[in-house]
Amino acid sequence: MSKKYLVVADSTTDLPADLAKEKGIVTLPLKYHMGEDTFTNYLDYREQSVDIFYDLVKEGQKVTTSQLNAEDVIGALEDKIKEGYSILMLTISSKLSGTFNSARLAFIDLKEKYPKQDFILIDSKSASLGLGYITIKAADALKEGMTLEENAEFINNLIPTVAHWFTVDDINHLRRGGRISAAASVVAKTLRIKPILHCSAEGELVSRQKALTRKRSIKSLFDIMKETALPNQKTAYIGHGADLEAANELAKMIKGEFPNIEILIHSIGPVVGAHTGQGVLALFFEATTR
Numbered sequence: 344m345s346k347k348y349l350v351v352a353d354s355t356t357d358l359p360a361d362l363a364k365e366k367g368i369v370t371l372p373l374k375y376h377m378g379e380d381t382f383t384n385y386l387d388y389r390e391q392s393v394d395i396f397y398d399l400v401k402e403g404q405k406v407t408t409s410q411l412n413a414e415d416v417i418g419a420l421e422d423k424i425k426e427g428y429s430i431l432m433l434t435i436s437s438k439l440s441g442t443f444n445s446a447r448l449a450f451i452d453l454k455e456k457y458p459k460q461d462f463i464l465i466d467s468k469s470a471s472l473g474l475g476y477i478t479i480k481a482a483d484a485l486k487e488g489m490t491l492e493e494n495a496e497f498i499n500n501l502i503p504t505v506a507h508w509f510t511v512d513d514i515n516h517l518r519r520g521g522r523i524s525a526a527a528s529v530v531a532k533t534l535r536i537k538p539i540l541h542c543s544a545e546g547e548l549v550s551r552q553k554a555l556t557r558k559r560s561i562k563s564l565f566d567i568m569k570e571t572a573l574p575n576q577k578t579a580y581i582g583h584g585a586d587l588e589a590a591n592e593l594a595k596m597i598k599g600e601f602p603n604i605e606i607l608i609h610s611i612g613p614v615v616g617a618h619t620g621q622g623v624l625a626l627f628f629e630a631t632t633r
Contacts, residue, residue: 345490348429350482355435356475357612360386366482373614374409384614393610397585397621406617410441416449429461436546437466463495468546471615472580473507473627506630507542510560512622544633564626565596571630582611584623
């Protein structure tokens, strides 16, 4: 008899709260800090609305973020583990956050304490709605009857195919967070370039293209999807930082090329948004290559 288990992810999935709840996903929220205030990044933004967050960022408010620690993971999961659940957990890329390592340490402790349960931890090599996309797939596989081990194998095979492409309005946020070099940010800012970046197969942020205008950067995201998306593409996710108009513009382009596709449009939450800034626009889909 296969063991019952839960699909767990950190809050950088940026999924709509009601969708995560509907799918039975257990979400562990990270924290972010603005001045002397600390906020928990719940998916429903109960402590601070995402609109207020981006307004403050646009005004120049500096934001820092905190990874999950091992105690956070243990505290959030232990009651369910006592009920007999094993755990399949997906985290934001280990190249972007220490959350994966914290969860690894937590799972070592939990396995010693609850040896009858299984604990599988997966570095998604992803972020934001890319992680959200993968987590939804894991939750659906659980409901379809996959065992813990089968689901883990399924997800590990899926991860290299989930493309993450995005553009930002202000590259300084990526520079301050150490996500790109100072030299690259100076060039982009001086020339007013809109960079096109992606999350590599290793889970690192890499600048791949440049566009001279916002409109061209949006078109570039669409062109990349048109060229690399799997032919039977059923779903795409679009994330944005307080720029629904740009998200809708991108969705319209995609619908024109893939008329039967379902598109989820949702805000990029504060923990990821702290490093991308207001105006970020991101596209996630299954592709022939990341």
